[in-house]
Amino acid sequence: MKSEIYHALSQKEAKDSDVQPTGAQQAEAFVRAFLKRSTPRMNPKAREDQLQRKAVILEYFIRHKRKEKKKKKAKGLSARQRRELRLFDIKPEQQRYSLFLPLHELWKQYIRDLCNGLKPDTQPQMIQAKLLKADLHGAIISVTKSKCPSYVGITGILLQETKHIFKIITKEDCLKVIPKLNSVFTVEIDGFISYIYGSKFQLRSSERSAKKFKAKGTIDL
Numbered sequence: 001m002k003s004e005i006y007h008a009l010s011q012k013e014a015k016d017s018d019v020q021p022t023g024a025q026q027a028e029a030f031v032r033a034f035l036k037r038s039t040p041r042m043n044p045k046a047r048e049d050q051l052q053r054k055a056v057i058l059e060y061f062i063r064h065k066r067k068e069k070k071k072k073k074a075k076g077l078s079a080r081q082r083r084e085l086r087l088f089d090i091k092p093e094q095q096r097y098s099l100f101l102p103l104h105e106l107w108k109q110y111i112r113d114l115c116n117g118l119k120p121d122t123q124p125q126m127i128q129a130k131l132l133k134a135d136l137h138g139a140i141i142s143v144t145k146s147k148c149p150s151y152v153g154i155t156g157i158l159l160q161e162t163k164h165i166f167k168i169i170t171k172e173d174c175l176k177v178i179p180k181l182n183s184v185f186t187v188e189i190d191g192f193i194s195y196i197y198g199s200k201f202q203l204r205s206s207e208r209s210a211k212k213f214k215a216k217g218t219i220d221l
Contacts, residue, residue, distance in 0.1 A: 088160060090167070095175045100138070100157045107138030111189055118190040131187055131194045132201075133208050136161060141168065141196070145184035154178065161205050 039047055082088065112118055115130050142155040154176050156168035166185070168176045178185075180198030187194045203211055 096173050097171050103138040127192050128194045141185045141187050144186050147182040163204050
């Protein structure tokens with residue numbers, strides 16, 4: 001009689017004998033256990049039928065994210081509120097020409113750096129184009145033409161600029177408010193003189209950098 005070389009064990013026999021199943025059997029056992037956990041509502045026969053015919057779509061739960069409330073951005077003060085609070089008013093004791101001379105010196109250095117140095121052979125058109133887009137706070141400006149004769153000849157350091165006006169402090173320590181409309185101003189630095197046509201210059205200083213200015217302005221006086 002031939003002795004048996006091997007003997008296939010049932011799952012119960014393998015468990016009783018503490019024999020581990022082969023790799024393929026381990027994989028099959030894992031897959032079946034996984035499918036059982038993943039399809040708890042399906043009976044074994046239906047599950048086997050699904051495996052024979054098509055892929056099984058496992059059940060899963062969608063986690064709904066909680067919508068976080070957007071924080072409201074703090075609104076700044078309106079122009080009317082700023083006027084009522086008088087935030088930009090210059091106090092009488094600060095209306096002194098000598099106090100703003102250092103500001104003028106800083107402005108001159110700023111323009112020299114902006115124009116890569118003001119040399120005698122520098123093109124005036126280039127300086128004019130740079131000045132029209134530059135920050136003019138600290139510049140010494142003069143009113144050369146205006147529909148209002150009392151404005152002509154006023155010269156001083158520019159302290160504040162809005163869309164429609166210039167605020168200038170004169171050597172006599174007088175604060176002057178000059179409307180841009182119907183006025184022509186000059187700005188001088190290191191011997192170069194540039195003209196500003198106020199009627200074409202009714203912009204905030206922060207808006208001028210993107211503005212295209214014509215080479216020559218016009219004004220009806």
